[in-house]
Amino acid sequence: MSELENKEASQEADSGAWLSSASRRSFLKGVAGAGAAISLMNSRAWADGDIAFWAKDLPNDKLTExxxxxxxxxxxxxxxxxxxxxxxxxxxxxxxxxxxxxxxxxxxxxxxxxxxxxxxxxxxxxxxxxxxxxxxxxxxxxxxxxxxxxxxxxxxxxxxxxxxxxxxxxxxxxxxxxxxxxxxxxxxxxxxxxxxxxxxxxxxxxxxxxxxxxxxxxxxxxxxxxxxxxxxxxxxxxxxxxxxxxxxxxxxxxxxxxxxxxxxxxxxxxxxxxxxxxxxxxxxxxxxxxxxxxxxxxxxxxxxxxxxxxxxxxxxxxxxxxxxxxxxxxxxxxxxxxxxxxxxxxxxxxxxxxxxxxxxxxxxxxxxxxxxxxxxxxxxxxxxxxKPEDGLRHVFVEGVVPARQFG
Ligand SMILES: Cc1ncc(C[n+]2csc(CCOP(=O)(O)OP(=O)(O)O)c2C)c(N)n1
Ligand SMILES: [Mg+2]
Incomplete structure (x- = not known):
């Protein structure tokens, strides 16, 4: 199976899982079918290179981090x-x-x-x-x-x-x-x-x-x-x-x-x-x-x-x-x-x-x-x-605040 077919198969499996969760609201089923189709379109967008595989080019220390x-x-x-x-x-x-x-x-x-x-x-x-x-x-x-x-x-x-x-x-x-x-x-x-x-x-x-x-x-x-x-x-x-x-x-x-x-x-x-x-x-x-x-x-x-x-x-x-x-x-x-x-x-x-x-x-x-x-x-x-007595600190400015002009 190619990477794309793999992705599509797993997305189809995922869609099935979502449909079964959604069965508690049966009226959503039709919408879910549309969702599954959209999901497959998303996987094609990946294969078309919409998302570059940047991570593969990262240096080892960044990957380890x-x-x-x-x-x-x-x-x-x-x-x-x-x-x-x-x-x-x-x-x-x-x-x-x-x-x-x-x-x-x-x-x-x-x-x-x-x-x-x-x-x-x-x-x-x-x-x-x-x-x-x-x-x-x-x-x-x-x-x-x-x-x-x-x-x-x-x-x-x-x-x-x-x-x-x-x-x-x-x-x-x-x-x-x-x-x-x-x-x-x-x-x-x-x-x-x-x-x-x-x-x-x-x-x-x-x-x-x-x-x-x-x-x-x-x-x-x-x-x-x-x-x-x-x-x-x-x-x-x-x-x-x-x-x-x-x-x-x-x-x-x-x-x-x-x-x-x-x-x-x-x-x-x-x-x-x-x-x-x-x-x-x-x-x-x-x-x-x-x-x-x-x-x-x-x-x-x-x-x-x-x-x-x-x-x-x-x-x-x-x-x-x-x-x-x-x-x-x-x-x-x-x-x-x-x-x-x-x-x-x-x-x-x-x-x-x-x-x-x-x-x-x-x-x-x-x-x-x-x-x-x-x-x-x-x-x-x-x-x-x-300390409880410090509860209002950092809420209001303390002391005199000099006037500031913006702009
Ligand atoms: C305006 C507002 N409404 C309700 C809540 C109560 N509340 C806290 S977490 C949460 C659910 C958040 O779910 P989700 O966005 O999926 O984040 P998750 O908890 O799954 O990370 C709600 C309704 C809140 N914190 N703020
Ligand atoms: Mg959540």
Whole structure:
């Protein structure tokens, strides 16, 4: 079977899986059939060379760094989940990203993450920010302290998970509100264009955002103004406890890009190199002044929507019942099926097949990542908490503010 036939066969299989999920809403079946046809067209676009295979040309140290970042995120998530389960004194919380690591790493590897602020590409993240933050360059120790509201955390312990930000690497931040950040990100992209800088604004969002006005407003304005903007939609099938077929009439949300006459690309979000290829193409297009791109990464989260219900210490993922959900919202078999196509394994296997890593080196990188996460949480545990009396600091400007004139 050729690469193209392989892709088409697997896309057909995927379409079948989607149809069976959608059977709970039978009226969507006809739409799903159209979705499957569109999906095949997408695979042809790949074969036509719409997406160059950039990743193959990356130097070995960059490829190794991508694997390292994937396992650093993975062990951050696993260590934190274990801590939430085993340490009753721990106050931190998280929307876990494990399972989706290849999306954050594939995208951020195509961005400028170091240098003066005026040259950095900016990432606007979501309520599920830890993977995006690590991939963009946020310090893991300071983030662990922040998540537990320690005063030496990256935002002084005021932000926690939901308002985490780090200007030094262009991580503009997590956002607990679903939607508004997309529109603010297009505002940054507009500023880049107005200033003539070559920066790019990226927003990470979930499948749940399709049904918000912000998704459409951001893409419409970015398309009309040809802004250097990339919308990375991580389709992990569920928003909280509802399958995305309940709020979106299409199999591929990327098809929405057609409405705005911009590229809409579907990628395998478990394969970091596919994600990188799509991101690099989108970044080049944005820097060249050609406008925005919508990238839909098909992916899956291994833990439940929030926290670690259903998870067991030392075990990756959550299989149990989530008491916050009205009913068990996803079958255990589905979780296990997705875990077979694990982003860590896929990245490691590709790099071994390209001769970039061998098994022993990959294992050593992973052991170091695990140790880094353990050390980060142990350090955070020793840090002082914020004081309640400091609660209003950083909210209002203190003292006299000199008048400023703009323009
Ligand atoms: C404006 C707004 N409405 C509702 C919520 C509650 N909420 C938090 S996460 C979430 C679902 C998000 O799903 P998705 O976009 O698919 O992201 P995922 O959690 O799957 O990463 C909702 C509805 C919110 N945070 N903000
Ligand atoms: Mg989702």
């Amino acid at each position: 991508m694997f390292t970042t994937i396992v650093r995120i993975r062990w951050h998530e696993r260590t934190m989940a274990d801590k939430m389960i085993t340490d009753p004194k721990y106050r931190g919380y998280n929307h876990f990203y494990a399972g989706q690591e290849a999306v954050a790493v594939g995208v951020c590897s195509a961005l400028r993450n170091k240098g003066p602020f005026e040259e950095l590409d900016l990432v606007y993240s979501s309520h599920r920010p830890t993977g995006h933050a690590i991939a963009k360059g946020v310090d893991m120790k300071k983030m662990a302290a922040e998540n537990d509201f320690r005063s030496t955390g990256i935002n002084g312990g005021y932000a926690g998970e939901m308002h985490l930000s780090d200007k030094s690497c262009g991580f503009i931040g997590a956002d607990g509100m679903i939607g508004p950040g997309h529109v603010i990100a297009t505002g940054s992209a507009f500023a880049f264009r107005a200033r003539g800088s070559k920066q790019v604004a990226v927003v990470f969002a979930g499948d749940g955002t399709y049904a918000t006005p912000h998704f459409h407003s951001a893409l419409n304005n970015a398309a009309l103004l040809k802004l250097p903007f990339i919308y990375v939609l991580e389709n992990n099938l569920y928003h909280q406890y509802a399958h995305y077929s309940y709020s979106c009439p299409m199999k591929d949300i990327a098809d929405a890009a057609r409405t705005y006459r911009i590229p809409g690309v579907v990628v395998d979000g478990q394969d970091v190199f596919q994600v990188y290829n799509a991101a690099k193409t989108a970044v080049d297009r944005a820097r060249a002044g050609e406008g925005p791109t919508l990238i839909e990464a098909k992916t899956y989260r291994y833990y439940n929507h929030w926290g670690a219900p259903g998870a067991e210490a030392g075990q990756l993922g959550a299989f149990g019942y989530d008491p916050l959900a009205i009913s068990s919202f996803r079958p255990e078999r589905e979780v296990r099926e997705w875990m077979v196509r694990d982003p860590v394994d896929i990245c490691r296997n590709i790099l071994i097949s390209w001769g970039v890593l061998d098994g022993a080196r990959a294992a050593a990188i992973e052991a170091a990542a695990k140790q880094e996460a353990i050390d980060a949480f142990a350090w955070a545990d020793q840090q002082p908490y914020c």
